[in-house]
Amino acid sequence: MTIRLTRYFGLIGATMMTLAMVLAAALPSAAENPEDQAEALLNGVIRTNDPGLAVLVAQHGKILFEKGYGLADRAHHVAVIPQTTFRIGSITKQFTASAILKLQEEGKLSVDDKLSKYIPDFPRGDEVTLRHLLTHTSGIHSYTDEPDFMSRVTNATTTESVIEEMKKYPYDFDPGAKWSYDNSGYMLLGYIVEKVSGQSYGDFLRENFFEPLGMIETGVYHARPGPPHEALGYSLGTKGFKRALNWDMSWAGGAGALYSTVEDLYRWDEGVFNGRVLDDASLKEAFTPVKTKQNQGYYKPDNGYGFGWMIDRYRELREISHGGGLQGFSSFLLRVPDAQFTVAILANALPGRPKAEPDRLAQRLVEIFLADKLAPLPVANTNVSPESYDALTGRYDLLGGILTVSRRGPHLLVQLTGQLEGEIFPRSDTEFFAKVVDAQFTFVKDSSGKAIKLVLHQNGLDLDAPRTKDLLEAKVDPAAYDSVAGQYDYGGGAVMTVTHEGDHLFAQLTGQSKYEIFPESETNYFWKVVDAQVTFVKDNSGKVIKAIHHQNGRTFDAPRIR
Numbered sequence: 001m002t003i004r005l006t007r008y009f010g011l012i013g014a015t016m017m018t019l020a021m022v023l024a025a026a027l028p029s030a031a032e033n034p035e036d037q038a039e040a041l042l043n044g045v046i047r048t049n050d051p052g053l054a055v056l057v058a059q060h061g062k063i064l065f066e067k068g069y070g071l072a073d074r075a076h077h078v079a080v081i082p083q084t085t086f087r088i089g090s091i092t093k094q095f096t097a098s099a100i101l102k103l104q105e106e107g108k109l110s111v112d113d114k115l116s117k118y119i120p121d122f123p124r125g126d127e128v129t130l131r132h133l134l135t136h137t138s139g140i141h142s143y144t145d146e147p148d149f150m151s152r153v154t155n156a157t158t159t160e161s162v163i164e165e166m167k168k169y170p171y172d173f174d175p176g177a178k179w180s181y182d183n184s185g186y187m188l189l190g191y192i193v194e195k196v197s198g199q200s201y202g203d204f205l206r207e208n209f210f211e212p213l214g215m216i217e218t219g220v221y222h223a224r225p226g227p228p229h230e231a232l233g234y235s236l237g238t239k240g241f242k243r244a245l246n247w248d249m250s251w252a253g254g255a256g257a258l259y260s261t262v263e264d265l266y267r268w269d270e271g272v273f274n275g276r277v278l279d280d281a282s283l284k285e286a287f288t289p290v291k292t293k294q295n296q297g298y299y300k301p302d303n304g305y306g307f308g309w310m311i312d313r314y315r316e317l318r319e320i321s322h323g324g325g326l327q328g329f330s331s332f333l334l335r336v337p338d339a340q341f342t343v344a345i346l347a348n349a350l351p352g353r354p355k356a357e358p359d360r361l362a363q364r365l366v367e368i369f370l371a372d373k374l375a376p377l378p379v380a381n382t383n384v385s386p387e388s389y390d391a392l393t394g395r396y397d398l399l400g401g402i403l404t405v406s407r408r409g410p411h412l413l414v415q416l417t418g419q420l421e422g423e424i425f426p427r428s429d430t431e432f433f434a435k436v437v438d439a440q441f442t443f444v445k446d447s448s449g450k451a452i453k454l455v456l457h458q459n460g461l462d463l464d465a466p467r468t469k470d471l472l473e474a475k476v477d478p479a480a481y482d483s484v485a486g487q488y489d490y491g492g493g494a495v496m497t498v499t500h501e502g503d504h505l506f507a508q509l510t511g512q513s514k515y516e517i518f519p520e521s522e523t524n525y526f527w528k529v530v531d532a533q534v535t536f537v538k539d540n541s542g543k544v545i546k547a548i549h550h551q552n553g554r555t556f557d558a559p560r561i562r
Helices: 034-043 089-105 130-134 159-166 183-197 201-213 262-273 280-286 358-369 386-391 478-484
Strands: 002-009 015-022 053-059 062-069 071-073 234-237 240-243 258-260 310-314 317-326 329-336 341-347 394-398 401-408 411-416 422-426 431-433 440-445 451-458 461-468 486-491 494-501 504-509 514-519 524-527 532-538 544-551 554-559
Touching (some): 034 053, 034 062, 034 358, 053 358, 062 262, 089 201, 089 258, 089 262, 089 280, 089 329, 258 262, 262 329, 317 358, 329 358, 341 358, 394 451, 401 451, 478 532, 478 544, 486 544, 504 524
Antiparallel strands (some): 053 341, 310 317, 394 461, 401 411, 411 422, 422 431, 431 440, 451 461, 486 554, 494 504, 504 514, 514 524, 524 532, 532 544, 544 554
């Protein structure tokens, strides 16, 4: 079993952290050398004619392993090679953060400046600092969470237009109150880099980072002309791989607009960790996990999110990393500073094969190449009674995804809807861990002893998952589904299409996957993949005239399209 966290854009445009539990193949024999083990691992995850991935492993300034697998272009059978360029998604954020810190070193701004200094009319801008934006603690609502986002992302936009849209959103929480991954913050930071430097975002990065480090295959992505040796993006569906939704990267900006290669990312990592990008004071700030009111008690003090990097420990080894993902592309860049060890993996499929996720593979490569430096795996506490698990079972909202905790005899199992379940093991009656990777679960109980939330600790993050109510399916005559089937206007060009198929009802939002919805009554339905519900409203004649959508504490009307 392997536990991983990955970012993707999910139902109703929500940015979600998802926990995937999948069976892991055994590592190759330790008798093999690390390069052979890596080859055996990677050969096992990419099938013939699959989209592919590029992999690079280095230590002490020397490349130990470098290879491409699968296809960059399936139609023309173009193989992935180490020089293939991929869109890197949110790995972009560490470049944006470094640009801000470089401008601070030059005395042109401070990370403690107010947002209002750069955008005077931004709502509550005098409460938000650049530090809040860098650490995902501003509370500004992420523009990528809007219901109609996926229906617009293939058309060009401007950073200014996106910022004007942000100004209309209510805050998700007060600035500094807690941590929540936020693409709006980094879109704003990219804009500030341009405003302060007087250069375009791409030109600033090129002159200050890319050219000095020899990163000739890295830049801001533009479809025309595309970068050389470009990988095309694919998504895995029920009928195999197809071309993924093709973003116009003007929507990503400082949050995710760059392309690169594994070789260039290695050059970047070497530059950062050898002092050729930022000075020591800047790096100390960048690698210091943010603290909020939320980071108390059951939160790990030395792990968390810095400025565009995640800081974590894996079996006692300190890791500094970041991943990225958008439809068709997934990426991960990891550094083990004490071992001067780097892994860069870029893939051109999202979603892709369950065992081919870059973050998961990067961790496996750490296990292979640094096996002698890893602390032993934890041991389960046999004094914890399995009967105590009953207070923990239920459904938990993991940033929009539903994590189900269940007991099967003496075993406690966790599962994200639609994915395989995996067992977790007790350290105490409230603290549990997975055996294969460094992921822990802390259950928080109320005065009656019943769990009211869990906190997932992984990849340097402490993620709150409040317990949500159990929803029971009602027995409804499938003939009733005909009355609610149809299309509903979710705003901004997004349409939810509800279809009756056999004894099942499905809903699909523009640009997203189709999911089954389940009845609480003939007019009330819910999703199992996320904590979301929809109510269909009828007029006096009994005809459905609109839907009311409930998700993430928000409710809005969606008129039926005639």
